[in-house]
Amino acid sequence: MADLSESAGWVSGIYQIETTDPVVGGPPNLGAGQGIANVQAAQLASRTKYLKDQTAGFNQEAIDLSSGVDDLDVISASGIYLANATTTGRPSGAASIYVLHEEGTAGASQIATDADGDAFFRLRTGSSWSLWQQLVTMTDYASNSMTTAGFQILPSGLILQWGSSGMSSGSGEADATFPITFPNDVFKVIAQETTSTASGTSGVRMVGWVPDQTTTASCRFFVVNASGNPVSGENVSYLAIGH
Structure with missing residues (x-):
């Protein structure tokens, strides 16, 4: 037949x-x-x-996500792969993670995401992979406090914080504690005096940020009048930028 x-x-x-x-x-x-x-x-x-x-032409290993792959460094076919806790080449600290692999003529790229919403990226040139770079941490991105003393964490890792200090002392100094501690560094603090009610030239107040008295958790300001003399009893509002 x-x-x-x-x-x-x-x-x-x-x-x-x-x-x-x-x-x-x-x-x-x-x-x-x-x-x-x-x-x-x-x-x-x-x-x-x-x-x-x-x-x-579909990669059957990429379609089957049940068991995961052993080594992300040697993948040669485009597709979606599951990397578990024992997979070689996965982002540091990531356990179970999905990886989108795109194979090109001169190299390849991989984007990895986990259940927490963290995303990572790396490139392969020839046979060498770059280090994984974290694109975004959704926990951080979603973390903010929209209050008078608050903060916003951007996808790039840049952090904006704002608030106010206590009243300046007799030395003209005023300290402020940030709403959250910057994980790495403080780039810049911009401040202005907000409580002076004096009028005329004598009422002019100038505020300066003191970088060497600033930590990732707090910062210091000084308040002086038009003559350069320290002023006490003044409140300072600020915007701090860091990461």
């Missing part, structure tokens, strides 16, 4: 066997009126082979 011959191709329309057609078997040849009973099967088989050929 012979099988139908399959040839990949998307057949436009499936032939309807008419009441006038001689329903006979054998190799299908619609033009010659032969094997009419097998024409539909042959057309459907051609469609099936066409679809199979279209999906043959």
Whole structure:
């Protein structure tokens, strides 16, 4: 018993066997009126082979995400992979993580995301992978405090904080504790005096930030009048930028 011959191709329309057609078997040849009973099967088989050929290039390992891959450094086919706690090449500190691998002609790229919403990225040039770079930590990105003394953490890791100090002392100094501690460093603090009610030149207040008295947790200001003399009893509002 012979099988139908399959040839990949998307057949436009499936032939309807008419009441006038001689329903006979054998190799299908619609033009010659032969094997009419097998024409539909042959057309459907051609469609099936066409679809199979279209999906043959898919990476089956990438589609199956149940067990994960052993080594992210040696992947050579584009796809989505599961890296578990024992997978080589995963981002440091990440346990179970999904990796989108894009293979190119001169290298490759990988983007990894975990269940906490953290995202990482790296590039391969030739056979060498760059270090993983964290793109965003969703816990940090979603973390903010929209109050009079608050903060906002941006996707880049830049942190904005704002608030006010206590009243300046007799030395003109005033300290402020940031709403949260900067993880790394303070870039800049911009401040202004907010409580002076004096008028005229004598009421002018100038505020300066003291970088060497600033830590990742707090900062210091000095308040002086137009003559450069320390002023006490003044409140300072600030905007701090760091990461």
